Amino acid sequence: MADPFYITTAIHYPNGRPHIGHAYETIAADVLARFHRLRGREVRFQTGTDEHGLKMAQKARDLETTPRQLADEMSGYFRALFDDLDISYDRFIRTTEAEHHRASQEMWRRMEATGDLYLDRYEGWYSVRDEAYYDESELTDWEGGEKLSPQGTPVEWTVEESWFFRLSAYQDRLLTLYRDNPGFIRPESRRNEILRFVEGGLRDLSISRTSFDWGVRVPGDESHVMYVWVDALTNYLTGLGFPDETGDMLKFWPADVHLIGKDITRFHTVYWPAFLLSAGLAVPRQVFAHGFLLNRGQKESKSLGNVTDPGALARQYGVDVLRYFLLREFSFGQDGSYSAEAIINRANAELANSFGNLAQRVLSFIAKNCGGRIEAGALPGDADRALRERVHRVCAVELPGQFEELAFAAGLEAWMQAVYACNAYVDEQAPWALRKTDPERMARVLATLCDCIRMLAIAISPVIPKSCAKILDALSIPAEDRSFAALDTNSAHGVIMVDSPTPVFPRLEVGGGGTP
Numbered sequence: 419m420a421d422p423f424y425i426t427t428a429i430h431y432p433n434g435r436p437h438i439g440h441a442y443e444t445i446a447a448d449v450l451a452r453f454h455r456l457r458g459r460e461v462r463f464q465t466g467t468d469e470h471g472l473k474m475a476q477k478a479r480d481l482e483t484t485p486r487q488l489a490d491e492m493s494g495y496f497r498a499l500f501d502d503l504d505i506s507y508d509r510f511i512r513t514t515e516a517e518h519h520r521a522s523q524e525m526w527r528r529m530e531a532t533g534d535l536y537l538d539r540y541e542g543w544y545s546v547r548d549e550a551y552y553d554e555s556e557l558t559d560w561e562g563g564e565k566l567s568p569q570g571t572p573v574e575w576t577v578e579e580s581w582f583f584r585l586s587a588y589q590d591r592l593l594t595l596y597r598d599n600p601g602f603i604r605p606e607s608r609r610n611e612i613l614r615f616v617e618g619g620l621r622d623l624s625i626s627r628t629s630f631d632w633g634v635r636v637p638g639d640e641s642h643v644m645y646v647w648v649d650a651l652t653n654y655l656t657g658l659g660f661p662d663e664t665g666d667m668l669k670f671w672p673a674d675v676h677l678i679g680k681d682i683t684r685f686h687t688v689y690w691p692a693f694l695l696s697a698g699l700a701v702p703r704q705v706f707a708h709g710f711l712l713n714r715g716q717k718e719s720k721s722l723g724n725v726t727d728p729g730a731l732a733r734q735y736g737v738d739v740l741r742y743f744l745l746r747e748f749s750f751g752q753d754g755s756y757s758a759e760a761i762i763n764r765a766n767a768e769l770a771n772s773f774g775n776l777a778q779r780v781l782s783f784i785a786k787n788c789g790g791r792i793e794a795g796a797l798p799g800d801a802d803r804a805l806r807e808r809v810h811r812v813c814a815v816e817l818p819g820q821f822e823e824l825a826f827a828a829g830l831e832a833w834m835q836a837v838y839a840c841n842a843y844v845d846e847q848a849p850w851a852l853r854k855t856d857p858e859r860m861a862r863v864l865a866t867l868c869d870c871i872r873m874l875a876i877a878i879s880p881v882i883p884k885s886c887a888k889i890l891d892a893l894s895i896p897a898e899d900r901s902f903a904a905l906d907t908n909s910a911h912g913v914i915m916v917d918s919p920t921p922v923f924p925r926l927e928v929g930g931g932g933t934p
């Protein structure tokens with residue numbers, strides 16, 4: 419039976435339209451989901467929207483609408499964007515779903531049954547933008563006596579009756595978890611940050627609110643709604659049918675990886691495992707915090723007028739170009755800065771001029787000059803074997819090894835080097851010259867190249883699925899032979915049928931798009 423793999427993104431606040439950070443995280447998760455499917459695993463991939471909390475309530479009030487209407491409208495934009503970006507999610511969850519309320523209330527009851535909840539009064543700082551409580555010592559002074567959170571957001575002094583979770587009792591268990599599972603928090607820089615935070619001591623956490631009612635009701639105390647992060651984190655269980663612990667819960671929990679941005683590491687690696695331990699559930703295997711994307715070095719914001727619609731970027735440059743760029747350009751886990759020129763340069767140099775050109779010149783040559791059919795009679799020579807071995811090693815070993823570690827840029831760098839090697843081989847072997855002098859040798863060269871293009875396309879198909887499907891269609895590769903397991907078959911020995919390909923990666927111009 420296939421080995422199950424459960425991957426989630428953070429669920430996004432639908433208090434506005436999706437931005438490039440949302441697209442980045444969801445594309446990366448999609449690449450990983452597709453990659454593991456092609457490796458033969460049974461994948462469950464979940465994304466969605468986080469619809470409760472003060473931030474949603476306040477935004478709705480500002481817009482003179484209801485939080486429900488705001489959530490309905492904005493959640494639709496997220497879903498539409500993810501469909502446009504070819505995100506292959508299995509479940510798009512919305513936290514306003516009745517099932518999710520049931521799951522969150524069950525989590526609450528379990529934590530209460532363990533004796534970890536008590537009623538008290540919260541007096542302290544809260545950031546609505548981060549939906550986070552902060553200790554005084556974490557804040558910095560700002561103009562006019564105001565204070566700012568470590569994320570640079572405003573905080574307000576909050577006093578209200580609240581249920582508390584005994585987080586302080588979990589310090590040792592959390593430190594043991596981090597020590598026993600060094601891969602639980604990645605990358606290393608985030609792990610160190612969290613270790614320092616937890617070693618410094620934990621205070622009990624306020625987990626309910628009484629000053630507004632847009633949230634999941636606290637079971638048995640209807641005047642409280644849950645703190646939004648209690649319900650938000652529970653989404654990862656709701657999607658598997660929790661509280662039913664048979665079926666998908668049994669198959670997919672604990673999650674293999676929660677993919678999140680670096681700003682929400684504390685919620686996922688401190689609060690979430692503590693809630694799970696309290697509720698008697700297993701903790702996720704890994705939380706991976708990626709970096710932040712900046713627009714020409716600056717954070718996108720309405721006041722700077724530099725907010726980019728990721729859907730517009732995809733329409734302008736192509737979905738696969740955007741997907742490739744985002745994973746290739748930045749080291750996953752670190753921050754990155756993007757610009758139109760960077761997207762265009764990367765797409766032209768690597769997709770259009772290298773991989774696209776390789777596929778185009780080889781396949782159209784066969785379609786035009788060999789009637790779309792080649793059968794290599796001559797035995798492979800050293801150069802043919804060396805190229806095939808190299809491309810096979812990159813596609814079957816190096817790229818997968820890097821992707822397993824979420825080192826996408828390094829995996830794609832190895833892949834690109836293999837593409838360059840193929841282009842160098844075309845130039846050296848010059849099949850167009852062999853056509854007159856040695857047709858048998860020409861057939862061997864072309865068959866080797868078709869086999870290499872097949873491997874390169876399969877290996878990178880999690881990143882650029884539509885483009886690879888076109889190339890594999892042109893090579894007449896059946897759907898069932900488009901997996902990593904199929905890389906071990908050498909297709910250069912049989913008859914290869916080739917359809918005339920349509921150009922897959924148009925050259926992009928600065929100031930314009932491509933003509934797909």
Ligand code: ME8
Nearest residue numbers: 428429430431439468650651678679680709710711
């Ligand atoms: O934090 N670059 O939602 P969110 C890269 N609802 N990633 C970015 C980014 C940027 N510029 N800006 C945000 C929330 N992100 C909560 C999560 S999970 C149980 C609840 C990432 O809409 C951010 O780090 O503010 C997070 O992982 C995701 O986008 C959603 O952010």
